[in-house]
Amino acid sequence: MTKRVFDKLLIQVPSIQLMQDRGVDYILENTHKFDGPFLYLMGARWFEIAINSKQTFASMIEHVDLIDNALIIMSDFAAAYPHIWRTDKNSLRERGSELLIFSDVTADLTDDLRGTLNGFDAPRYDRRSSIDFYDYGYLKSANNKNLITVPLGCGNRWVRPTLGRKPEKHILLDEAHKIVIKNFSDKDLMYVRSFMHSLDVCKILAGRGYRISSFSRESSDFIRMVQGDYPFIELIREESWIPFNKMASYFYEMPIFYSHFQETHGYPIYENLQAGNAVIGYAENISSEVIRTMQNGVLLSQMLSPELSANIIDEYFDRYVKQNLQVEVAQDAARRFSCETFTQRLIGALALRDWTFSG
Numbered sequence: 001m002t003k004r005v006f007d008k009l010l011i012q013v014p015s016i017q018l019m020q021d022r023g024v025d026y027i028l029e030n031t032h033k034f035d036g037p038f039l040y041l042m043g044a045r046w047f048e049i050a051i052n053s054k055q056t057f058a059s060m061i062e063h064v065d066l067i068d069n070a071l072i073i074m075s076d077f078a079a080a081y082p083h084i085w086r087t088d089k090n091s092l093r094e095r096g097s098e099l100l101i102f103s104d105v106t107a108d109l110t111d112d113l114r115g116t117l118n119g120f121d122a123p124r125y126d127r128r129s130s131i132d133f134y135d136y137g138y139l140k141s142a143n144n145k146n147l148i149t150v151p152l153g154c155g156n157r158w159v160r161p162t163l164g165r166k167p168e169k170h171i172l173l174d175e176a177h178k179i180v181i182k183n184f185s186d187k188d189l190m191y192v193r194s195f196m197h198s199l200d201v202c203k204i205l206a207g208r209g210y211r212i213s214s215f216s217r218e219s220s221d222f223i224r225m226v227q228g229d230y231p232f233i234e235l236i237r238e239e240s241w242i243p244f245n246k247m248a249s250y251f252y253e254m255p256i257f258y259s260h261f262q263e264t265h266g267y268p269i270y271e272n273l274q275a276g277n278a279v280i281g282y283a284e285n286i287s288s289e290v291i292r293t294m295q296n297g298v299l300l301s302q303m304l305s306p307e308l309s310a311n312i313i314d315e316y317f318d319r320y321v322k323q324n325l326q327v328e329v330a331q332d333a334a335r336r337f338s339c340e341t342f343t344q345r346l347i348g349a350l351a352l353r354d355w356t357f358s359g
Helices: 017-020 024-029 037-051 089-094 178-182 188-205 220-226 244-253 266-276 305-322 325-337 340-352
Strands: 003-007 008-012 058-061 070-075 098-103 114-116 147-149 169-172 211-215 234-238 256-260 278-282 298-299 355-357
Touching: 008 037, 008 340, 017 024, 017 037, 017 256, 024 037, 024 098, 024 244, 037 058, 037 070, 037 178, 037 340, 089 098, 147 340, 169 244, 178 188, 188 211, 188 305, 244 266, 256 266, 266 278, 266 325, 278 305, 298 305, 325 340, 340 355
Parallel strands: 003 355, 008 058, 008 070, 070 098, 098 114, 114 147, 169 211, 169 256, 211 234, 256 278, 278 298
Antiparallel strands: none
16 A cells, blocks of 8 residues: 555544534434434544544544545445535545545445444355354455454443443343344344344343343334243333433443344444443354453354353353453443544554554
């Protein structure tokens, strides 16, 4: 990659005026009232990145305009809206500037440098038999010079760490995704197998005194059907989108998040880690760069028996409680995933590719 030295780092933030007038807290308290709640939460994340960037050469913009020798970073969701564009990529390059567009998932790559908030290429959509060998996945950025990975969770103050409380044996089982529900009869699909495996593991843990809760929003009919075989599941009945603050309150009440399906980026994984919670997941769809087994959680595999999986979770939770790992998990996640550290982590990743700033 050609060595570059930029004068400015410009962070594109959607709806800057709303963010500045109402503040991020307004978004977190009223998430469910917006048309497109996910997009407003995404905008709030980028606003947090911008206001926590301490570098003198970093600032925020809403519209992409002609500017000399700047690196402009933005989300691919924002890039899809024509009204933010007042110039094009070629005109920017003629002025010595570059665009770095981040995607929630690894995108099809061109010759352009692209950013990803989660570079893990998982086989979660594959159909595999239980005896097949396959790649668990990998961080694409390690093998492609045109892809840079900088994980993104949320602002540290968005979640309330469970510090100072003795964690209870209470698991928040991630809600079944619509694609799991739609294809539930196909037991060779990776994501269906992960869901079924998680239910069998939770059945054993429930017998050992763990409480298991899960949402029943858009999946209410499906989860009630599942309850026929797994009656221990306690349903949290909510209507579709809820305020982010309310979701964060559930994280506070339940110190274990069980993820069986990583949709797009997997924000709840990072959010729970920033809250100091343990995350249980699958090597088939979460990177070991994120979940470090027996440290901030446990990575299981569909290949493990439910009994052995439950034993591993039990052993980890015992360590999590006795060694007060909430503190370490929260501090580690704040350093590696938070909005507050995003710019500094981005600058470090760019430096490895010989892209630096003059400031």
